[in-house]
Amino acid sequence: MRFRGVALGCGNFGGVGSVPEFFGQGISHDEAFAIMDRAWASGIRWFDTGDAYGGGRSESWIGEWCRDRNASPTITTKVFHSTTGTPGDTGLAPDRIRRQVESSLERLRIDRIDLYLAHEPDPATPITETIAAFEVLRSEGLIATWGLSNYDRAGVAEAVLHGQPALIQNSFSLLDRADADDIVPFCAEHGIAYVPFGPLSGGWLTGKYRRGEPYPEGSRMTLRPGPYEQLVDDRVYDGLDKLREEADARGVDLPTLAFAWVLARVDGAVCGPNRAEQLDPILAARELELSPDDVDRIGGFFDEP
Secondary structure: OOOOEEEEEOOOEOOOOOOHHHOOOOEOHHHHHHHHHHHHHOOOOEEEOOOOHHHHHHHHHHHHHHHHHOOOOEEEEEEOOOOOOOOOOOOOOHHHHHHHHHHHHHHHOOOOEOEEEEOOOOOOOOHHHHHHHHHHHHHOOOEOOEEEEOOOHHHHHHHHHHOOOOEEEOEOEOOEOOOOOOHHHHHHHOOOEEOOEOOOHHHHHHOOOOOOOOOOOOOHHHHOOHHHHHHOOHHHHHHHHHHHHHHHHHOOOHHHHHHHHHHHHOOEEEEOOOOHHHHHHHHHHOOOOOOHHHHHHHHHHHOOO
16 A cells, blocks of 8 residues: 555644643534545545544544545554543553554544554654554554654664554654655655655744734644744744745745645645635645756755855
């Protein structure tokens, strides 16, 4: 099974990612259904979730939607974080993976998960044990294949010594290119798909954050700013100004151009709209072709002077 193209990110369905403090918040049930309806109607056939997103609500709502719509998208889900917020209920130990995958299958109302990801490294469990557990699940037909998320180059290389991950899902965007020179080429060399999350950097590449202006109410910079605080910098704002000028010259929205840049660099990307209409610029990005020279020049908008 090959994984390419745009996946619908469902991380904020019923919460804000895997953060227990936000379980029950985030995107509402009805809006989640509207987003999935819009994605499906637009030809997106790959949904990306995680067992702890929204404390399990994301998986449950996807399962409910699939039953109601008689639809069978390709499903990615993940394991590591707690679905209850219970301290210590995390990790990739084989017995925990077994419990979590069975719960995910029940919430998703499916018999097999297409792609099962380790959501982040577990320092308490050797990667050999985690991979062995994944391979057992695959032999039993509970998952089709497996991969890794939030792993560095050393972690991916170690995994390759003991198995064959199908996909790596790390953060990658115009504002986060740490993987560009090591993990991305390593994946290409070893036949591993690289399909990142965060192609719009938590909304920074949509143009919603403006120099000297307050952050929009309900945005990630008001709810969960930690991962993005380093972006509050004149260099970033200057780059956004240049990106906006480029988008205007091409007659496209700023997020369309930023997303198209990622699609031109790697195998695909996970998009995470908060409303159905936010899918429109992502869908337009699939039609926007950028040359290698375009990619280099646009990337240069955010380079250090």
